[in-house]
Amino acid sequence: MSLRHALLALLEAGPMTGxxxxxxFDQSADRVWHAPHPQIYTELRKLEGEELVAADEQPRGTKAVKRAYRLTPAGEGELRRWVSEVEAPAAVRDAVYLKATYFEYAEPDVVRRQFELHRAHHQEQLQRWERHVAQLRAHETELLQRRLAHAPEADHEAIVAYKVHVYQGMAERARTEIAWAERGLELVKKLSG
Amino acid sequence: MSLRHALLALLEAGPMTGxxxxxxFDQSADRVWHAPHPQIYTELRKLEGEELVAADEQPRGTKAVKRAYRLTPAGEGELRRWVSEVEAPAAVRDAVYLKATYFEYAEPDVVRRQFELHRAHHQEQLQRWERHVAQLRAHETELLQRRLAHAPEADHEAIVAYKVHVYQGMAERARTEIAWAERGLELVKKLSG
Structure with a gap:
């Protein structure tokens, strides 16, 4: 049920079309809560049905209309209720770690490729998080600018600081995975050499 | 689709009842791939239908029978095929991190409780992983003993080493989360103080 709250939070920045x-979403929440576009549109229609968001029709060019969604007071309330509810720790479901538990069945070359892919993926993620932290600190993301534009000055520090904390946490996670993959590569070398 | 492979891998240790x-499962794979029991039984029936596992009826006491499941050669093949296929990195879906992105909407006390719960959960997990690593190294888990009993001597080092590597990785992850929660607690103190 986190997708709906991510969408409500995005609309808090201001009205947007689907x-x-x-x-x-792709440039922000998707990094901590992945969802494909069809799922986003489905959830948006549900939110509209529950009157947590409302759509205003606006002209697009001279002939068409576009629908801009905005948060309703009920949606704003639901967002605050969700944020104020302490989230239970999630169960782990990690296919790479599960598979690695049985790597004795695989050829050393497969194991090596798995750890190399893991390292490369998290190196890429690490760069992404570090770039995002730098952008947040410089108030460079469009979403953050829109949010800060209508938030009380007194809240600005917290708005930026919590986002920076999350993405620094993601960067630390990536570093942990890179180190795990590197120890894995040493292990396969030792076992097969 | 990882649950079925976790079940095949467990049965590689030897026949077991559901x-x-x-x-x-609860004592091993569940820690990296959580699944509730009803889901395990459903998957087991599917595996039997696909002839990847087979059931032998054995007497239970004098009146009842129990069904012991064993890996078929096709199941063994499917397990090896899965382990030999490089796993793509999974997308992130983390409700705690998602919520933390919007912590400016929450009262400091809620934020504090969230970080405290996160820290306590991962401290508990850390102890669990460290205990499991020690048990694996001492060949103390029943599952490992069963697996080693019929595995060639030459494979024993790899069988233990990959499992140790996975659970050490889980321990490192827990340490990363504990540190994140602690930095979070410092942050909420700074912002609210």
């Missing part, structure tokens, strides 16, 4: 919302 | 399998 297309804009999906685009903003 | 009950034993669920119990062994």
């Amino acid at each position: 297309y804009e919302l999906a685009k903003q | 009950y034993e399998l669920a119990k062994q």
Whole structure:
């Protein structure tokens, strides 16, 4: 049920069309809560049905209309209720770690490729998180600018600081995975050499 | 689709009843791939239907029978095929991190409780992983003993080493989360103080 709250949080920055919302989602919440676009549109229709968001029709060019979604007071309330509810720790479901538990069945070359892929993926993620932290600190993301534009000055520090804390945490996670993959590569070398 | 492979891998240690399998799952694979018992039984029936496992009826006491599941050669083949296929990195879906991105909406006390719960959970997990690593190294888990009993001597080092590597990795992850929660607690103190 986290997707709906991510969408409500995005709309807190200001009204957006479904297309804009999906685009903003990809550049922010998707990094900690992945969801494909069709799922976003489905959830948005549900939120509209429950009157947590409302759509305003706006002209697009001279002939078409576009629907811009905005948070309703009920949606704003639901967002605050969710944030104020302490989240239970999630169960682990990690296919790479599960598979690695049985790596004795695999050829050393497969094991090596798995650890190399893991390292490369998390190196890429690490760069992404570090770039995002730098952008947040410089108030460079569009979403953050929109949010800060209508938030009380007194809240600005917290708005930026919690986001930075999350993405620094993601960077630390990536470093932990890179180190795990590197120890894995040493292990396969030792076992097969 | 990882659950079925975890079940095949467990049965590689030797035949088990559904009950034993669920119990062994809880003590091993569940820690990296969580699944509730009803899901395990459903998957087991599917595996039997696909002839990847077979059931032998054995007497239970004088009146009842129990069904012991064993890996078929096709199941053994499927297990090896899965282990030999490099696993793509999974997308992140982390409700705690997602929520933390919007902690400016929450009262400091809620934020504090969230980080405290996160720290306590991962401290508990850390102890669990460290205990499991020690048990694996001492060949103290029943599952490992069963597996080693019929595995070639030459494979014993790898069988233990990969499992130790996975659970050490889980321990490192827990340490990363504990550190994140502690930095979070410092942050909420700074912002609210």
